[in-house]
Amino acid sequence: MSLTIPHPLIAKAAHLLKTGGLVAFATETVYGLGADARQETAVAKIFAAKKRPSNHPLIVHLADIEQLTDWAINIPNTAYQLAQHFWPGPLTLILAKHPSVLDSVTGGQNSIGIRLPQHPLAQALLRAFGEGIAAPSANQFTHISPTTAQAVYEELGDQVDLILDGGPSTVGLESTIIDLTQSKPRLLRPGMINIATLETVLGEAILVGNQATNIRAPGMHHLHYAPRTKTQLITTADAINAKLPAKTILVIYSEILAARKDISLVQLPTNPKEYAQHLYSTLRALDKQRYDQILIEIPPQIPEWHAILDRLARASGVVTNRKRYTLSE
Ligand code: TXA
Numbered sequence: 001m002s003l004t005i006p007h008p009l010i011a012k013a014a015h016l017l018k019t020g021g022l023v024a025f026a027t028e029t030v031y032g033l034g035a036d037a038r039q040e041t042a043v044a045k046i047f048a049a050k051k052r053p054s055n056h057p058l059i060v061h062l063a064d065i066e067q068l069t070d071w072a073i074n075i076p077n078t079a080y081q082l083a084q085h086f087w088p089g090p091l092t093l094i095l096a097k098h099p100s101v102l103d104s105v106t107g108g109q110n111s112i113g114i115r116l117p118q119h120p121l122a123q124a125l126l127r128a129f130g131e132g133i134a135a136p137s138a139n140q141f142t143h144i145s146p147t148t149a150q151a152v153y154e155e156l157g158d159q160v161d162l163i164l165d166g167g168p169s170t171v172g173l174e175s176t177i178i179d180l181t182q183s184k185p186r187l188l189r190p191g192m193i194n195i196a197t198l199e200t201v202l203g204e205a206i207l208v209g210n211q212a213t214n215i216r217a218p219g220m221h222h223l224h225y226a227p228r229t230k231t232q233l234i235t236t237a238d239a240i241n242a243k244l245p246a247k248t249i250l251v252i253y254s255e256i257l258a259a260r261k262d263i264s265l266v267q268l269p270t271n272p273k274e275y276a277q278h279l280y281s282t283l284r285a286l287d288k289q290r291y292d293q294i295l296i297e298i299p300p301q302i303p304e305w306h307a308i309l310d311r312l313a314r315a316s317g318v319v320t321n322r323k324r325y326t327l328s329e
């Protein structure tokens with residue numbers, strides 16, 4: 001990806017962060033709402049802008065792996081193994097937090113989420129700023145994450161001091177989150193780096209799903225990542241013959257369904273990587289079109305689609321405990 005970044009805007013953004021402002025910026029996953037992770041009042045602005053509960057921890061974004069020891073302690077070898085393969089990129093590691101980290105960043109927990117993003121704009125900002133940027137997705141709490149600068153503006157308006165537009169996010173779904181604070185690695189949120197790939201690099205199995213502990217894991221809130229329009233899932237077999245009420249839109253990936261000419265269809269790509277890229281922008285666009293209902297064809301229940309299945313389940317209000325690949329329960 002090549003991108004020419006106007007230097008004055010990056011310098012301005014870094015200055016805004018230093019002076020306690022909020023800067024939204026492109027990353028390869030989704031847009032982030034950034035603040036200086038060392039400034040209590042700046043971090044408080046993130047929670048206010050998103051209307052996010054204050055016990056919900058934030059991810060700290062860094063430019064360089066050498067900064068890791070300023071934020072985390074007792075860093076296991078597995079963290080370096082994963083970092084070497086996947087950073088910079090769409091992977092967040094949960095590690096034991098350094099004592100200097102603000103409680104407001106970690107939601108009062110002993111652990112911290114860290115990510116080195118790959119997007120050149122995010123990297124330029126992080127390098128210019130030189131410190132950790134706390135950044136959740138730049139949306140209102142429980143809404144769909146933004147994958148464009150326009151979507152950030154629709155979500156947060158003038159509450160953000162500056163939005164750095166780096167074009168549409170190329171991954172399109174939030175990062176994979178792995179908890180490395182226990183004896184075995186655990187997947188807390190599936191992302192487009194899938195569990196099988198992570199297990200190959202680590203050479204060990206990764207536990208899946210949230211433990212019944214007090215860890216405030218991502219997306220546990222009912223209707224996380226949800227459009228406002230009523231959204232439901234449907235199998236391909238059911239969708240072939242379903243009689244659908246007017247003002248329903250069917251979101252499909254399979255070519256069989258494209259043959260239906262009697263209903264309103266949106267065709268998403270059949271390849272999971274491209275599907276993920278377009279999912280949130282499609283749901284956001286459909287949400288504006290006043291349909292009574294959005295129906296989404298259930299994609300294949302295999303590892304490459306795991307993160308997509310997870311977000312679809314949440315968008316439709318199905319509560320999952322993030323078991324491997326399935327939508328049942
Ligand atoms: O792709 C991403 O991860 C994007 C971009 C901007 O980096 N960020 C993002 O942040 O999705 P957010 O805040 O919307 O989701 C991060 C999730 C939260 O749901 C939070 O519960 C979880 O990460 N998290 C953060 N720190 C944690 C911790 N110490 N323990 C468990 N979960 C944590």
Ligand code: MG
Pocket residue numbers: 136137145
């Ligand atoms: Mg979020």
